[in-house]
Amino acid sequence: MLIASLVIIQSKKNMRTKTLLTILLCLSFTFVLAQNEKPYRDAYTLRLPVDGKQFYEQKLEKSPYFVKENILQLYPEEKLFIEVEITKNKITSMKVVKENLNPEKTIKIDFTQSISNRKNEYMKLEIVNPFKKDIEYKALMYILGHDKWIETNVYPVRAKLTGIEMWNDLIITLALSDWKLK
Numbered sequence: 282m283l284i285a286s287l288v289i290i291q292s293k294k295n296m297r298t299k300t301l302l303t304i305l306l307c308l309s310f311t312f313v314l315a316q317n318e319k320p321y322r323d324a325y326t327l328r329l330p331v332d333g334k335q336f337y338e339q340k341l342e343k344s345p346y347f348v349k350e351n352i353l354q355l356y357p358e359e360k361l362f363i364e365v366e367i368t369k370n371k372i373t374s375m376k377v378v379k380e381n382l383n384p385e386k387t388i389k390i391d392f393t394q395s396i397s398n399r400k401n402e403y404m405k406l407e408i409v410n411p412f413k414k415d416i417e418y419k420a421l422m423y424i425l426g427h428d429k430w431i432e433t434n435v436y437p438v439r440a441k442l443t444g445i446e447m448w449n450d451l452i453i454t455l456a457l458s459d460w461k462l463k
Contacts, residue, residue, distance in 0.1 A: 317378045321345055327356055329425075330399045331451060337425055339453070346377045352458040355392045357404065363388040365460075370414070372460050385411055392455060406446040406455065410438040414462040421458075425451040437463065 321343050329337045346361065348354050351372065353363070362381045365388060366374040381387045389409035395402040410416045416438040421430040438444030 317380055317382055319377045319379045320347070322356075322359070327453070329357060329394060329401065329451060329453070330396050331401055331425065333398055333400045337451065337453065347375065348456070351375050351460050352456060353390075355390065355406075355455045355457065357392055357394045357452065359390075359392050361390045363390060365412075367412075367462065370462055372462060375460065387411060388416070390457075394451075401451045402449075404448045404450065404452045406435075408438045408444045410440060410442060410444065412462060413440050415439050416444075417459075417461045417463050418457050419459040420446070421456040422448070422450070422452045423454045423456075425453060430456065 322341070322345075324343045325341055327337075327339045327341055331337055341356065344354075346353055346355075351374075353361075353375070355361070362378045363375050364378045364383060365372055365386050367386070375388075378387070381389070388411065389407075391405075391407040393405050393407075395405060406420075408416070418435065420433050420435045422433050423430055433446075433448070435446050436444060
C-alpha cells in the first residue's frame with residue numbers, strides 16, 4: 282500500500298512537471314512569435330531623386346505600416362513580409378513581420394524607385410502571392426506635385442505568382458486596401 286501511494290505521488294509530480302513544461306514551452310513559443318511582429322516602421326528621412334538636380338525629402342516619424350485595419354501604407358524602398366490569417370476564404374488579419382517564418386501565408390511586398398542619372402525613371406510595386414487563390418486589392422497613390430490621394434488601377438495578383446505594377450509618376454507613398462482572395 283505504501284509503495285502504491287509513493288508511485289501515485291511520484292506520478293502526480295511527473296504530471297505537474299510535464300504540465301508546467303508544456304505551459305512554459307507554449308509561452309516561449311508565443312513570445313518568440315510575438316517578437317517577429319513589426320507593427321511600426323522606424324523614423325527616417327525619405328529622399329527620392331526627381332530630375333537629376335532636385336530631390337524630394339520628407340522626415341517620416343515612427344508610424345504604423347497598417348494605418349487602419351488591412352490598409353497598408355508603403356513608402357519607396359520598403360520591402361515587407363505581410364503575414365495573413367484567413368478564415369473561410371476571407372482575409373481576417375494582416376500584420377507586418379520581420380522574418381518570413383510562415384511562407385505559405387506570407388505576402389511579400391517590394392516598393393522601389395528605378396533611377397538613372399539621379400532621375401526618376403519609374404516606381405515599381407511587386408507583390409508575391411503565396412496562396413492558391415488570386416489576391417485583389419485597391420491602391421491609392423500620393424504623387425509629387427499633387428495635394429491629394431489619387432486612385433490607380435491595379436491588376437489582381439494571380440495564385441502562386443508575382444504581380445508587378447509600374448508607374449512613371451514619382452510616388453511618395455502608396456495605400457493598399459480592400460484585400461480579398463478570389
